[in-house]
Amino acid sequence: MTYRPPVNILEVLQKIEYDEALPAGDERYVETQEARGSEHTFLRLARKFGWDPASNAFFPPSDKHALFFGHIGSGKTTELRRYAERLNASRRYYVVEVDVLLKLDRNNLQYSEALMAMAETLLERLLGDGHALDDADLRPVRDWFETAIKTRSTQRDASAEVKAGAKAGGGLPGLVTLFASFTAAVKTGASQKNEWRQEIRNRFTTLAAAFSQLIRAAEAELQSCGRAERVLFLVDGTDKMRGEDTQQFFVLDAEQLLAIQTLAIYTAPLHLKYDGRLGGKLDADMVLPMIKLHEREGSRCEAGWTALTQLLLLRADRRVFASDADIEQLVEHSGGHPRELLRLLRLCCEVADGLIDGAVVQRAIGQLAADYRYFLKPADYALLAAVDADPAQGGNDEPAQQLLHRLALMQYNDGRWRRSHPAVRTLEGYQLAKAALAVRPVLPVTAANPPVPPS
Amino acid sequence: MATSDFEIERLRLQAAGSLPAHCFDEFQRLSRTLLHGPAFQWLLVDAPHELLREQVMAALDSVLHAAGLQVHRLPLGRRIADVATLEKRLLKNVGKAAVVHVIGSQGWFDAARWDAFNVRRERIAAEVRARLVFWLDAEAIALASHGAPDLWAWRGGVYAFTPLPATAYVRTEGSSGDSPFVRFPYQYGPDVRSMSERRRRIADIRAWLDNHASVPVDLLVAPLDELGRLLYDVGDYDAALAHWRERELPLHRQRGDERGMAVTQGRIADVLQTQGQLDEVLRIRREEQLPVFERLGDSRERAMTQGKIADVLELRAQLDEALRIRREEELPVYEFLDDVRSRAMTQGKIADVLELRGQLDEALRIRREELLPVFERLGDVRSRAVTQGRIADVLQARGQLDEALRIRREEQLPVFERLGDVRERAVTQGRIADLLEARGQLDEALRIRREEELPVYERLGDVRSRALVSSQIALQLLCRNDSESLAEARQLLEAAYADLSRVGLPEAQLLADEMRERGLTVPSI
Numbered sequence: 001m002t003y004r005p006p007v008n009i010l011e012v013l014q015k016i017e018y019d020e021a022l023p024a025g026d027e028r029y030v031e032t033q034e035a036r037g038s039e040h041t042f043l044r045l046a047r048k049f050g051w052d053p054a055s056n057a058f059f060p061p062s063d064k065h066a067l068f069f070g071h072i073g074s075g076k077t078t079e080l081r082r083y084a085e086r087l088n089a090s091r092r093y094y095v096v097e098v099d100v101l102l103k104l105d106r107n108n109l110q111y112s113e114a115l116m117a118m119a120e121t122l123l124e125r126l127l128g129d130g131h132a133l134d135d136a137d138l139r140p141v142r143d144w145f146e147t148a149i150k151t152r153s154t155q156r157d158a159s160a161e162v163k164a165g166a167k168a169g170g171g172l173p174g175l176v177t178l179f180a181s182f183t184a185a186v187k188t189g190a191s192q193k194n195e196w197r198q199e200i201r202n203r204f205t206t207l208a209a210a211f212s213q214l215i216r217a218a219e220a221e222l223q224s225c226g227r228a229e230r231v232l233f234l235v236d237g238t239d240k241m242r243g244e245d246t247q248q249f250f251v252l253d254a255e256q257l258l259a260i261q262t263l264a265i266y267t268a269p270l271h272l273k274y275d276g277r278l279g280g281k282l283d284a285d286m287v288l289p290m291i292k293l294h295e296r297e298g299s300r301c302e303a304g305w306t307a308l309t310q311l312l313l314l315r316a317d318r319r320v321f322a323s324d325a326d327i328e329q330l331v332e333h334s335g336g337h338p339r340e341l342l343r344l345l346r347l348c349c350e351v352a353d354g355l356i357d358g359a360v361v362q363r364a365i366g367q368l369a370a371d372y373r374y375f376l377k378p379a380d381y382a383l384l385a386a387v388d389a390d391p392a393q394g395g396n397d398e399p400a401q402q403l404l405h406r407l408a409l410m411q412y413n414d415g416r417w418r419r420s421h422p423a424v425r426t427l428e429g430y431q432l433a434k435a436a437l438a439v440r441p442v443l444p445v446t447a448a449n450p451p452v453p454p455s
Numbered sequence: 456m457a458t459s460d461f462e463i464e465r466l467r468l469q470a471a472g473s474l475p476a477h478c479f480d481e482f483q484r485l486s487r488t489l490l491h492g493p494a495f496q497w498l499l500v501d502a503p504h505e506l507l508r509e510q511v512m513a514a515l516d517s518v519l520h521a522a523g524l525q526v527h528r529l530p531l532g533r534r535i536a537d538v539a540t541l542e543k544r545l546l547k548n549v550g551k552a553a554v555v556h557v558i559g560s561q562g563w564f565d566a567a568r569w570d571a572f573n574v575r576r577e578r579i580a581a582e583v584r585a586r587l588v589f590w591l592d593a594e595a596i597a598l599a600s601h602g603a604p605d606l607w608a609w610r611g612g613v614y615a616f617t618p619l620p621a622t623a624y625v626r627t628e629g630s631s632g633d634s635p636f637v638r639f640p641y642q643y644g645p646d647v648r649s650m651s652e653r654r655r656r657i658a659d660i661r662a663w664l665d666n667h668a669s670v671p672v673d674l675l676v677a678p679l680d681e682l683g684r685l686l687y688d689v690g691d692y693d694a695a696l697a698h699w700r701e702r703e704l705p706l707h708r709q710r711g712d713e714r715g716m717a718v719t720q721g722r723i724a725d726v727l728q729t730q731g732q733l734d735e736v737l738r739i740r741r742e743e744q745l746p747v748f749e750r751l752g753d754s755r756e757r758a759m760t761q762g763k764i765a766d767v768l769e770l771r772a773q774l775d776e777a778l779r780i781r782r783e784e785e786l787p788v789y790e791f792l793d794d795v796r797s798r799a800m801t802q803g804k805i806a807d808v809l810e811l812r813g814q815l816d817e818a819l820r821i822r823r824e825e826l827l828p829v830f831e832r833l834g835d836v837r838s839r840a841v842t843q844g845r846i847a848d849v850l851q852a853r854g855q856l857d858e859a860l861r862i863r864r865e866e867q868l869p870v871f872e873r874l875g876d877v878r879e880r881a882v883t884q885g886r887i888a889d890l891l892e893a894r895g896q897l898d899e900a901l902r903i904r905r906e907e908e909l910p911v912y913e914r915l916g917d918v919r920s921r922a923l924v925s926s927q928i929a930l931q932l933l934c935r936n937d938s939e940s941l942a943e944a945r946q947l948l949e950a951a952y953a954d955l956s957r958v959g960l961p962e963a964q965l966l967a968d969e970m971r972e973r974g975l976t977v978p979s980i
Contacts, residue, residue, distance in 0.1 A: 010491040017493050019580070019609060072608040101577045240605050242574050269605070339608065346492075350484040350612070353651050354873070367484075371613050374593065375600040405604040 003027035007317040009356065013349035016315065016342050021077035024085045028314045029078065035307035035336075036289040037413055042083055045286055049232060049263050051092045058092050060230050063261040067250070067268040067278075070239075070288035071407060073339030076267050077236050079288055084234050093263070094218075094228035096122050101237035103183055109245050111253040112200040113186055113193070115260060118233050119211055120179035126218055127172045131225070137217030138175050140210035145178055148199050208259040215262050232263040239267040246272060254281040271401045273415075290410055291336035296417045304336055311338060315345060322357035329361045333368070333422045335410050340421070344368055369423040372408055376424070381433035384409060384420035389437055459907060461872055461880065463490065463522050468654040468689070468875070470514040476662030478511060478616050479655050485614045486518050489554055489586050496586045496611035497576070499599070503561075503592035504618045511616050512556060512590070519554055527552035531563045538571035545583045554586045564595040566602040573603040586611075593617075650689065650875020657685050672710060679703050683722060690877035692915055696726045714756075717747040721760065729878075731918035731958035733767050740764045755797075758788035762801060769808065770919075772961045778808045796838075799829040803842060810849065819849045837879075840870035844883060851890060860890045881911035885924060897931060904928050918958055922951035926966055933973060949978050 006012045022029045033039050045068075046053050050060030070076040084095040096118070100109065103117040119141070126133065186193040200207060215231050222228040241249060249257075250272060257264070258281065270287070278284050291308060292301040308331040321327050330348070334341035347364035348356045383399055387409060403409035404418075411418040424430055467490070471482040488496065502508035516526050527548050535541050541557070548555060564572075579587075600607040660682045667674070683703055686695035699719050707715035724739040740763050748757040765780040781804055789798040806821040822842050830839040847862040863886055871880040884907040891900040904924055912921035929947035932940040948970055955963035967977045 010487075013488065013491050014493060017495075018611075072605050240577075242570060346488075346612070347484075349491075350487050351480070370615075371610075374597045374613070375607075402601075402604075406600060406607065 003314075005314050005317045007319055009316070009320055009349045009352050009354075012316040012320060013346060016346045016349075018073060018339050018342060021075075021081065024081050028311075029082075030307050030311045030314065032075065032079075032291055032307045032311075034303040035291045035301070036304075037292055037301075038289050041079075041286065041288065042086065045083060045265070046087065048283065048286075049087075049093070049230075051087075051090060053086070053090070056090075058229065060092075060263065063258070063263065064283060065254075065257050065262075065264045065266070066283040066286060067273075068265050068286045068288065069268050069270045069273045069284070071270050071290060071337060071410065072239075072405070073337065073407075074288060074290055075338050076239065076288050080234055080236065080265070080267065087232060088228075091227065092229050093232040094125075094222050094230070095232050095234055096125050097234045097236065099236050101240060104186070109241055109249070110197060111249055111256045112197050113183070114235065114238070114249070115200075115207075115211065115256075116179060116182055116186075118235065118260075118264075119214065120176065120183060122215070122218060122231065122233075123172060123176045123179060126221070127176055129227075131172075131218070131221050131227075133172055133214075133217050133221055135170060137214060138170075138172070140213050141207075142175060142178070144203065144207050144210050145182075148196075148203070204256060204259070208256070212261040215260075230263055233265070235264060235266045237267065239269045250282060251278060254278075257282070269405070270411075271405045274401055274404070287415060290412050291338070292412050293332065293336050294419075296413070305331060308334060308336065308338070308341055312341060312345060315342065316349075316356075320356055322355045326356055326358055326361045329358070329365070333365045333426075335407075335419070335422045336412070337407065337410060337421075340368070340407065340423075344423075365423055365426060369426045372406075372421065372424050373427060373429070375406065376408060376427070376429060378429060378433070380408065381427070381429040382436070384424060384430060385433040385437045387418050388420050388425070388434070462910075463518065464650070465690075465875070465877060466521050467518045468650055469691075470518050472654045472657050474510060474514055474658075475507070475618075476658035478507070479658040481614045481616055482511060482514065483651065483655075484612070485588075486515055488612060489515070489519060489524070489588070490522055492586070492611065494553075494584045494586070495580050497580075497609060498586065498588045498611045499596050499613045500588055500590045501593050501596055501613065501615040501617060502590050504616075507616055507618055508558075508590055524553040525551060526554045526556065528556045528558060530558045530560070532560055538568050538575065541572075542575050542579060545579060545585075545587070548585070549583055552585055554588060555583075556588050556590060558590045559592075559595055561592060561594075564591060564598060566598055569599050569602045569606065573606040576606060576609060650873070653685050653689055653875060657682065657689070660685070672706060675706060676710075676715070679706060683719075687722065687726070689875055690911075690915060692726050692729065696723060699723050699726075713747055714751060714753070717744045717756075720744055721763070724763070728767065729915060729917045729920075731954075731960065733770060733958065733960070737764065737767050740767070754788050755792060755794070758785045759797070761785055762804065765804070769804075769811075770960070774808050774811060778805065781805050781808070795829055796833055796835070799826050800838070802826060803845070806845065810845075815849050815852060819846065822846050822849075836870050837874055837876070840867045841879070843867055844886065847886065851886075851893070856890055856893055860887065863887045863890065877911050878915060878917070881908045881920075884908050885927075888927075892931070897934075901928065901931055904931075918954050919960055919962070922954040922960075922966075923962065926951040926969075930969070945975060948975060952977060 006015060033041070043053060045066070048066055049064055051058045068076060068080065081097075084097060087093040088095045098114075098118050098121045100114055100117055103120070104113050182196070186196055219229065219231055222231070238246075238249065246269060250266075250268060257266075265286075266282075268284075272278065273284055273287065291304045293304045293308070295301055305328070309327055312327060312330060330341060330344050334344055344361075344364050347367045348360050351363045351367075352360045380399065380403060384403065387400075400409065404411065408421050408424050409418055410421060420430065467483070467486050470486070471479045474482055485498070485500065488498065500508075500511075502511060512528075519526050529535060529541070529544055529548075531541065535544060545555065596613065599610075660678045664675070664678060664682075679698075679702055683695055683698045686692075686698055699722050703719045704716060704723075707713075707719060720739050720743040724736045724744075727739075728736045740760055744760045745757065745764075748760060761780050761784040765777040765785070768774075768777040768780070781801055785801045786798065786805075789801060802821050802825050806818040806826075809815075809821070810818040822845050826842045827839065827846075830836075830842060843862050843866040847859040847867075850856075850862070851859040863883055867883045868880065868887075871883060884903050888900040888903040888908065891897075891903070904927060909921065909924050909928070912924060925947045929944040929951070932944035932947070935941075948966070952963060952966050952970065955966060970977050
């Protein structure tokens with residue numbers, strides 16, 4: 001049946017869920033490449049992994065661990081699912097999507113559990129798709145577990161579930177059960193998690209080699225049946241880890257990730273790209289750009305308006321809105337951010353009596369702006385006003401990163417320029433900061449030249 | 456009994472209206488998202504003032520309960536000392552409550568606890584499919600936005616219920632000067648404000664009055680007048696009656712405003728009429744109103760009062776006298792004044808009488824050719840819907856049931872729902888039930904009478920309508936031929952007869968005849 005957007009505002013309200021990434025084939029999906037100015041994003045990503053979609057030339061690196069950055073709620077997962085679909089369809093890659101949030105406990109997540117989840121998902125996929133691997137290929141991983149269980153058995157009985165998994169039988173199904181029992185064990189208790197973590201750390205080289213060997217075997221199987229040439233992991237949810245875990249995972253334990261010889265993409269929070277601590281270990285080039293409504297010099301970017309209007313009208317029927325001007329207002333005040341647009345739509349549904357008209361839209365914008373008032377400080381307004389006066393500047397210090405992280409500041413064209421959130425610009429604090437700036441020349445924001453104007 | 460969407464909406468607005476005026480809009484937003492938003496939501500409420508918070512929660516819970524949503528409260532404190540315990544308590548409630556109020560004491564949520572909540576949020580969202588409402592203060596909310604930006608991005612919404620400074624008051628949008636009220640804003644046309652707009656306006660006026668207790672009395676006339684009419688329009692008859700008797704009449708007396716007193720008396724009579732106190736209504740019309748308007752030479756008000764007297768006579772089946780008043784006392788005045796609306800309304804009343812006399816063609820002609828075009832031109836959606844309803848009455852009498860049903864459902868109900876006119880909506884539902892009964896859909900007809908119609912009349916204290924609907928339900932139950940239905944029917948008929956007799960309505964005799972015909976004993980009153 002053809003999809004029809006809801007025509008009743010209460011139905012629209014009921015169906016807005018921010019955290020919902022659209023699965024491949026979802027009829028609410030809107031193509032945003034042109035709107036984001038990201039026509040080359042997929043091309044660049046594919047080439048990083050050795051495939052040129054235009055010529056179908058293929059020469060993959062032996063291993064590549066790339067990060068994929070983006071604003072919270074900007075559509076990273078939705079876009080990556082489309083990329084995965086294309087990469088899969090190329091028959092060059094066997095894309096294994098791993099949602100770490102689904103598999104693991106976000107609380108205190110480290111590389112050890114993530115790697116185990118990757119292995120488990122790969123084995124599940126292979127089994128599900130009817131592939132088989134020789135016992136000899138599975139043996140190194142199984143051996144690693146057996147040794148670990150023996151070691152652990154000399155200590156507390158912390159490995160009961162894993163031991164049970166080890167008895168589940170041979171072949172691919174047995175190994176899947178073994179990995180599943182491991183993820184279940186580390187999910188249930190902090191003490192077990194720590195003990196296993198210690199075990200993995202102590203014997204990581206062996207595990208990394210065994211895992212890499214398993215991947216090679218899988219690739220050989222996939223090649224032999226013409227399905228794909230390389231396994232490519234798409235690890236999602238790693239952009240939502242807690243602050244210190246993010247540092248641990250991407251900075252301190254980056255070597256461990258790199259020890260696995262495979263192709264992998266990890267989602268990562270945008271602020272990580274700019275805080276300077278990545279140290280060049282992981283490939284940190286790829287950013288999913290925001291949808292642009294304006295070019296840097298202020299001219300309209302029609303593709304952005306079209307895409308976001310389309311996105312809005314797939315969530316609420318056109319009849320819900322009193323006029324095109326109301327739709328345009330909502331799009332404008334989203335700043336090109338899909339989740340912010342949905343948030344505005346939700347606010348409209350909360351306040352509208354019937355149609356979403358100009359008055360409703362203005363209330364929704366005011367309400368969204370009020371949310372930002374909870375955390376913005378006078379210095380933040382001053383910085384935002386300064387960035388707007390010169391979008392190319394804005395520095396990269398802690399305050400700027402914080403504003404980026406909280407969406408008060410948005411960046412476009414892979415970070416080449418930034419602008420404040422349009423709803424924030426309606427706040428009195430911003431207006432005052434802008435007025436103050438008008439009587440001061442715009443200077444680069446530095447420690448010697450703080451963004452807060454003299455009172 | 457399941458509460459209808461309309462009834463929930465009415466309750467929601469009533470609950471919003473019971474709160475301080477400045478909370479009206481936020482309550483509307485919060486209650487709507489809880490009722491209609493997704494099954495899982497994480498909502499932040501900035502409500503630092505304990506008394507106000509309790510007031511808002513109580514109002515909210517009354518609406519949620521009516522909608523069939525179970526509510527649970529989790530106060531954070533000694534028993535819930537950390538986020539892990541909070542998670543356990545939330546999980547323990549899975550499936551039991553659709554809405555969970557998590558009430559945070561000041562300072563409970565610090566950066567570490569937000570962090571701990573953040574790392575659990577996906578799991579909580581997956582396992583606790585409920586609307587989680589976190590009652591906090593601004594400081595805790597700011598900490599959430601600062602300490603856990605991805606958690607902040609995950610919020611369903613932020614709602615603020617903060618006490619107003621003593622000097623503040625809610626000003627009606629677009630108004631200026633000392634009084635935000637204009638006299639009779641809808642005096643010259645129909646009031647097409649939605650139920651929600653009216654409730655909001657009631658809250659605005661009350662807030663203004665609370666903050667302007669000592670202004671000159673002349674400044675109070677317009678807001679008090681509008682408030683009384685609004686209370687009546689939203690069906691809060693008790694409040695309207697109290698308002699007119701205790702606030703507005705004394706005000707007019709204080710100002711020596713004879714006309715104002717007569718008009719207010721007329722409004723009191725309007726309410727009493729819905730309650731079946733017809734003798735008192737006639738007394739007010741004839742003794743408190745007519746002499747005043749005659750003395751003042753106000754021919755329009757005099758004609759209108761005559762029309763109201765004719766309404767009562769019609770209710771008492773004195774049709775000839777009612778028709779005479781309409782044709783000889785009312786119509787000529789409106790024609791002289793070139794008042795097309797009042798003229799059309801009076802013609803509608805004349806058509807009513809003709810219909811009662813069986814002159815259906817003439818009644819239909821008047822409604823289609825004389826009334827509908829006038830209301831269309833005036834943009835008076837209510838009167839247009841009422842007229843459509845009367846056309847449907849005639850079609851129904853002629854056996855054109857499908858068209859009559861379509862008019863009821865598509866032309867009338869949506870208009871009354873939008874206007875928040877609980878009485879007209881109930882009347883229309885009753886007519887739909889009549890049609891369904893005629894088509895043999897007896898169960899649905901019975902359901903409508905019991906669930907959509909009767910509760911409204913009970914709430915409004917409309918004795919006549921309640922008695923008539925009860926007797927309709929009873930007559931339908933009598934057809935079922937089982938002892939339980941028979942007992943219920945007898946009970947309903949006896950109560951209806953007692954009510955109708957008590958207020959001296961002619962339907963009492965008709966009902967007694969019906970009962971005797973069916974072999975039932977008529978109680979002696």
